[in-house]
Amino acid sequence: MSAGGVNNQAALLGKLENVVHERRHSKVLESPLAVPRRGVMLHYDDSSRDDWAVEWFFDKRCKNGYTWLVLDDGRVIELADPTKRTPHAGACRTPNANSAFYGIAAATNGLVPATAAQLDSIVALCAALQLPTIVGHDSEAIWAPANTRRAELWGRGGRKVDPTGVREDGVPIIDIGVIRARVAATSRSVG
Numbered sequence: 253m254s255a256g257g258v259n260n261q262a263a264l265l266g267k268l269e270n271v272v273h274e275r276r277h278s279k280v281l282e283s284p285l286a287v288p289r290r291g292v293m294l295h296y297d298d299s300s301r302d303d304w305a306v307e308w309f310f311d312k313r314c315k316n317g318y319t320w321l322v323l324d325d326g327r328v329i330e331l332a333d334p335t336k337r338t339p340h341a342g343a344c345r346t347p348n349a350n351s352a353f354y355g356i357a358a359a360t361n362g363l364v365p366a367t368a369a370q371l372d373s374i375v376a377l378c379a380a381l382q383l384p385t386i387v388g389h390d391s392e393a394i395w396a397p398a399n400t401r402r403a404e405l406w407g408r409g410g411r412k413v414d415p416t417g418v419r420e421d422g423v424p425i426i427d428i429g430v431i432r433a434r435v436a437a438t439s440r441s442v443g
Contacts (some may be wrong), residue, residue: 264334267380271373272320275330278309280317282336286351291385292378293341293353293392294415296360296425297321305359316340318355320377326369328377341389343396343411353392354381358426362417366426374431379438386435388428389414 295318299305302323308314309321309331317338321329332338340355356377358366366374378386393412395405417425 267382268330268334268377271328271376271380272330273327276306276310277333278317278331279312279314280309280332280338281315282332282338283350285335285337286348288352289354289381289383290346290352291354291383291387292381293349293355293387293389294374294426294428294431295340295355295357295389296362296366296414296417297357298361298414299359300361300364302359318357320354320356322356322358322366322370322373322377324359324367324370326367326373328373341392343394343399344392345394345409346387346392349392353385353387354383358415360425362413362425363419364425365417365419365423366415371426371431371434374426375434375438378431378435382439386428386432388416388426390416391428 297305305321306329309317317331318340319332319334319338321331334354337351338355339350341349341353346352356374358370360366389412395408395411397406399411415426
């Protein structure tokens with residue numbers, strides 16, 4: 253790693269020092285960034301228990317991953333080196349989305365809304381990162397030849413439902429608009 257890379261990593265870790273509770277780099281695949289970071293992509297990991305969620309990312313069968321996993325009590329577990337990309341996005345509207353966006357996931361599923369503590373920690377992470385874009389996986393994920401043979405779907409959205417979820421009452425698991433507003437308010441109060 254170059255001196256600039258070391259300095260960038262130190263600066264990033266400094267920003268996150270009061271936000272990340274535990275650094276447990278898992279079996280998540282990491283690669284060098286293909287493009288600079290431009291934002292954060294929010295997810296849920298489709299789990300029903302925090303301990304199972306954390307355990308999965310240390311299982312050799314796990315092929316996906318996020319930079320950070322936020323547990324029900326708001327604890328933030330760093331699963332991967334934040335200076336590298338992880339396979340959290342797949343085919344997306346934004347090219348090289350795994351590099352362009354950090355992946356943050358709430359440990360929950362498509363029916364159980366993120367807890368207040370999870371939302372507070374997600375806001376704190378996003379505010380610390382100070383990046384201009386916050387998106388949901390569902391707004392970015394597209395169909396591609398790698399994930400469907402149906403050519404008429406290629407390039408279209410609808411491949412993912414996280415972080416909005418699938419609740420019949422329409423309550424989002426993570427409301428991207430609320431997160432954006434809270435991060436903006438946090439940034440104004442600090443600046």
